Amino acid sequence: MLAIAIANNLSLSEIKQKIKEFQSDFELSSASETPSLKERVDKTFKRFKKAKVEKLLAQLEALMKIE
Known part of the structure; x- marks a missing residue:
């Protein structure tokens, strides 16, 4: 995540948004994998x-x- 933020020169708000997206994607994949x-x-x-x-x-x- 840090490398992406640096490479794309992301602002703090953009980094926070990416983290939220990552967390929601992770939660969805975890929920679907575990019956x-x-x-x-x-x-x-x-x-x-x-x-x-x-x-x-x-x-x-x-x-x-x-x-």
């Missing part, structure tokens, strides 16, 4: 249900082969 607790729970629960259904389906298929 919320609700998203994590939903995803885990869906995987659990899928695994349970697949297990039950395999058991049903096994029973049908026996008969």
Whole structure:
């Protein structure tokens, strides 16, 4: 950031604006990379249900082969 400010001869207010832009970009990228607790729970629960259904389906298929 310092090198950019010096190279572009930025004023103090321009430097402050660049810092604010950088911080908001960083916060947005951090928020999008980290899933919320609700998203994590939903995803885990869906995987659990899928695994349970697949297990039950395999058991049903096994029973049908026996008969």
